[in-house]
Amino acid sequence: MSLPQILFLVVGVITLGAAVAVVTSRNVLHSAFLLALTFFGVAVLYVLLDTPYLAAAQVLVYIGAISVLIIFAIMLSRKVAAPHLVQRNSQWLLSLIVAVLLFGVLAYLTLQAAWPAAKQALGVDAIGGLGEAFVGTYALPFEVVSVVLLVALVGAIIIARER
Amino acid sequence: MQVLDDLWIRIAVWFRGLLESFLPPWAVQLTMDVLGILLLIVLGIVVVLAFTYMERKVIARVGDRIGPNRAGPFGIFQAIADAIKMLTKEDVTPTNADRWLFLAAPIVVIIPAVLLYAVLPFGRGMVGVDLNIAVVFVVAMGGIPILTMLMAGWASNNKYALLGAFRTVAQLISYEVPMVVALLTVVLLAGTMSTVGIVEAQASFPFALVTPVAFVVYMLAGLAELNRTPFDLLEADSEIVAGYFIEYSGMKFAMFFLAEYINLFMVAGMITTLFLAGWQWPILPSWLWFLIKVVVVIFLMMWIRATFPRFRIDQMLGFAWKALVPVSLVNLFLVALVAKVLEPGWARTGVLFVSNLALLAGAIAIMAQVARKREERARAAGEAAIKRYYGSEVR
Numbered sequence: 001m002s003l004p005q006i007l008f009l010v011v012g013v014i015t016l017g018a019a020v021a022v023v024t025s026r027n028v029l030h031s032a033f034l035l036a037l038t039f040f041g042v043a044v045l046y047v048l049l050d051t052p053y054l055a056a057a058q059v060l061v062y063i064g065a066i067s068v069l070i071i072f073a074i075m076l077s078r079k080v081a082a083p084h085l086v087q088r089n090s091q092w093l094l095s096l097i098v099a100v101l102l103f104g105v106l107a108y109l110t111l112q113a114a115w116p117a118a119k120q121a122l123g124v125d126a127i128g129g130l131g132e133a134f135v136g137t138y139a140l141p142f143e144v145v146s147v148v149l150l151v152a153l154v155g156a157i158i159i160a161r162e163r
Numbered sequence: 164m165q166v167l168d169d170l171w172i173r174i175a176v177w178f179r180g181l182l183e184s185f186l187p188p189w190a191v192q193l194t195m196d197v198l199g200i201l202l203l204i205v206l207g208i209v210v211v212l213a214f215t216y217m218e219r220k221v222i223a224r225v226g227d228r229i230g231p232n233r234a235g236p237f238g239i240f241q242a243i244a245d246a247i248k249m250l251t252k253e254d255v256t257p258t259n260a261d262r263w264l265f266l267a268a269p270i271v272v273i274i275p276a277v278l279l280y281a282v283l284p285f286g287r288g289m290v291g292v293d294l295n296i297a298v299v300f301v302v303a304m305g306g307i308p309i310l311t312m313l314m315a316g317w318a319s320n321n322k323y324a325l326l327g328a329f330r331t332v333a334q335l336i337s338y339e340v341p342m343v344v345a346l347l348t349v350v351l352l353a354g355t356m357s358t359v360g361i362v363e364a365q366a367s368f369p370f371a372l373v374t375p376v377a378f379v380v381y382m383l384a385g386l387a388e389l390n391r392t393p394f395d396l397l398e399a400d401s402e403i404v405a406g407y408f409i410e411y412s413g414m415k416f417a418m419f420f421l422a423e424y425i426n427l428f429m430v431a432g433m434i435t436t437l438f439l440a441g442w443q444w445p446i447l448p449s450w451l452w453f454l455i456k457v458v459v460v461i462f463l464m465m466w467i468r469a470t471f472p473r474f475r476i477d478q479m480l481g482f483a484w485k486a487l488v489p490v491s492l493v494n495l496f497l498v499a500l501v502a503k504v505l506e507p508g509w510a511r512t513g514v515l516f517v518s519n520l521a522l523l524a525g526a527i528a529i530m531a532q533v534a535r536k537r538e539e540r541a542r543a544a545g546e547a548a549i550k551r552y553y554g555s556e557v558r
Contacts, residue, residue, distance in 0.1 A: 027261075029261075029264075029317060030261075030263070030264070033264065033267075033310075033314060036310055052294055052295075052296055052300070053296045053299065056296055056299040056300045056302075056303040057299070057303070059303040059304070059306065059307070060299070060302060060303040060306055063303075063306060063307060063310060064303060064305075064306020064307070064309065065306070067310060068306070068309050068310060068313070068332060068336070071310070071313050072313070072332060075313070075317060075325070075329075127295060127296055127356075
């Protein structure tokens with residue numbers, strides 16, 4: 001086994017272990033921090049796949065923004081931050097069905113997909129190509145997404161404003 | 164001079180040759196990599212020892228005191244004495260603390276700090292990895308400390324710690340915006356996101372001269388990211404005692420301390436790399452230039468710390484969103500426009516320099532105007548209140 005393969009196995013086990021712990025942990029805040037660890041594991045997998053930009057974006061968006069948002073929301077709601085929270089409520093059966101269905105669909109897709117691999121390594125300047133695609137081929141969708149995000153931002157501020 | 168310039172690279176090449184004489188190639192590579200990583204970590208610790216001493220001396224001098232002068236000549240062993248004190252202190256965990264998170268926070272806080280050193284060009288050809296997205300990497304790693312501070316603040320089960328952590332999130336997230344825009348300005352001028360490329364792009368003009376506004380904005384945002392005065396309200400001693408690490412003692416506290424000074428060196432190194440031409444400039448060896456510039460930037464930060472009082476939280480957030488963000492955005496448009504129209508050279512640098520100064524002056528004038536209006540309004544309100552209380556006549 002080569003070094004990258006060993007690294008992949010180690011990182012994969014940590015990532016999956018953390019992901020399982022996110023669901024099983026009785027403390028919501030522990031779950032949130034473990035979720036951040038899971039995101040970081042995925043970022044390391046991206047590094048192993050020679051896509052540093054994707055890894056940096058993963059850390060920036062998922063750890064720097066989403067995890068912090070989740071943790072902040074949990075901390076601000078006092079009751080939820082209490083340890084040993086009850087994990088079930090009356091709707092557990094419904095959510096179980098949905099979760100199993102979702103798992104089935106994802107598993108089916110994973111098994112069905114052909115997983116085509118690039119024949120040669122990506123160029124060093126793959127990131128340049130990405131940038132050019134954003135302002136060239138996909139300029140319109142990119143701008144639309146930007147405007148939608150801006151509207152969401154302004155909307156959030158207006159809703160949050162008192163009076 | 165050439166020998167001195169390549170000193171560290173020559174040592175590395177010589178050491179590699181030595182290893183190659185008795186080790187297989189993969190082991191040589193592994194040893195060199197591990198040694199490189201160890202070297203960066205050791206550098207971090209040396210940085211802490213050196214700059215805590217410098218900080219205490221500089222601040223003492225500004226305050227017309229002598230500073231540490233007992234341990235060794237001029238007190239230079241003070242930092243070592245402090246380190247030994249830290250190591251021998253009792254390690255306390257609060258009764259109701261979240262044991263695992265409390266333990267994890269000081270470990271996690273050090274990781275992004277050291278990781279950042281990997282993309283810092285210490286001299287010509289002296290960089291851990293020449294990432295082509297180094298700037299994005301720096302921004303991404305800058306987001307992790309927010310998580311650690313929340314971790315430490317919550318796990319301590321202490322209201323002051325939690326308050327400090329909340330303040331941190333508000334502060335770091337707000338100041339990340341102007342910081343990234345200032346970074347974007349530099350990337351636009353350099354045409355690359357690699358730190359090595361950015362340094363090479365400043366061969367003729369350092370970006371601090373080309374776009375002073377971005378330099379000032381980055382410096383202020385950097386101070387805020389470091390939680391240094393005047394942005395140190397997450398550890399405001401007189402309000403919340405020490406902030407998110409209040410419950411930590413001994414080696415665990417030392418880890419936070421370590422991370423703080425490693426980050427100080429990192430931010431100063433980034434300012435040097437992005438705005439002060441990094442290791443460039445003639446005569447002296449490249450790594451020495453880098454070190455000199457970093458020390459000058461750090462001295463500036465210490466000077467600011469010794470001079471200015473602390474912001475209030477509303478002033479701090481208002482300054483980020485109402486002053487730094489608009490100014491840096493206007494500057495970004497300005498630089499994009501000028502860089503598109505003019506070719507690199509004296510004309511472009513001159514136009515950008517003058518327009519940047521004008522922008523800076525305009526921004527300060529507007530801020531002063533707003534502050535004066537607010538003051539007048541406050542005074543009028545106060546006078547009205549006095550009138551209501553005493554009747555028509557003010558005694």
